[in-house]
Amino acid sequence: MxxxxxxxxxxxxxxxxxxxxxxxxxxxxxxxxxxxxxxxxxxxxxxxxxxxxxxxxxxxxxxxxxxxxxxxxxxxxxxxxxxxxxxxxxxxxxxxxxxxxxxxxxxxxxxNNIISNFYKAFKSLCEMYSTFGGNTSNCKKISDKANQFFEEYNELNNYSDITKGSPYYKLLSTLSNDYDHLKNICKDAQGSNFPTLPEINTPKDTIKIPGEFSEQKFEQKSATNSAQNYDIRSSSSSIVSKLIPVVxxxxxxxxxxxxxxxxxxxxxxxxxxxxxxxxxxx
Incomplete structure (x- = not known):
């Protein structure tokens, strides 16, 4: 190249x-x-x-x-x-x-600092798909990484300003969809143990997190219009699985x-x- x-x-x-x-x-x-x-x-x-x-x-x-x-x-x-x-x-x-x-x-x-916080969870998800390699016999191998992703996802999910249809919501739900896709593939595999992700929090059930991350505010100019067209369960096939060849x-x-x-x-x-x-x- x-x-x-x-x-x-x-x-x-x-x-x-x-x-x-x-x-x-x-x-x-x-x-x-x-x-x-x-x-x-x-x-x-x-x-x-x-x-x-x-x-x-x-x-x-x-x-x-x-x-x-x-x-x-x-x-x-x-x-x-x-x-x-x-x-x-x-x-x-x-x-x-x-x-x-x-x-x-x-x-x-x-x-930019807010988006970069998604990187750890994205990295874990990519490693899970890479190890999986399209073979359910590898599902047991990625159970530990699934637990790590679960913790990273929950950290992101505790952010106090998540609004349905907002950019933050879309990033989080995209990660969630692709995790659930792999979880469903591995559900019957021997030794597989994927924790179930909670629903994305809304302002009424989130807590304020101390520190720079929770204090950042992002603009939501198109949140209302986006929410009308965005379904967090709309993805029938995994996005990350298509990204693995170049990950x-x-x-x-x-x-x-x-x-x-x-x-x-x-x-x-x-x-x-x-x-x-x-x-x-x-």
Missing amino acids: NKKVYCTNNNCATEFDKINAGCLYLFNALFVDYNAFKDNSNNNIDVVYYIIIWLSYMLSLKKDNGINKLNDFYIDHIEKNTHYIKKIEGVREYKCYKKIIDQKKDLLDMN SIFVAISIFFGISYKYSLFGFRKRSQKHLRGKLKK
């Missing part, structure tokens, strides 16, 4: 340029044309939620970066970027990557584009770098 293709003017001069290049690579992997759109995303653009979680987490690792909301990054690196407004061949519903992002634009007004690349692209980050990211150690570089260069 020629990384310069994903860089503005063929040059990733800053850390933000590199992060943007990684983000663009993910969109190419999932939505570049009709076949990718059908095979990888199953015509379900909710997979964009996970790209946004990854993007938010990568930005959160850059302290004092001046980006408080994803909309800041969107304006600077996506809105007028020719890579994001290039036509997707064979797909009527979404003319370009920017149009796909615009369908989830309410997330862009959320505080290992989340770390690989960070290494390949030279984005500095903590080596604990996605649980890969330094010794994985050479293998991941080789995988991308093929």
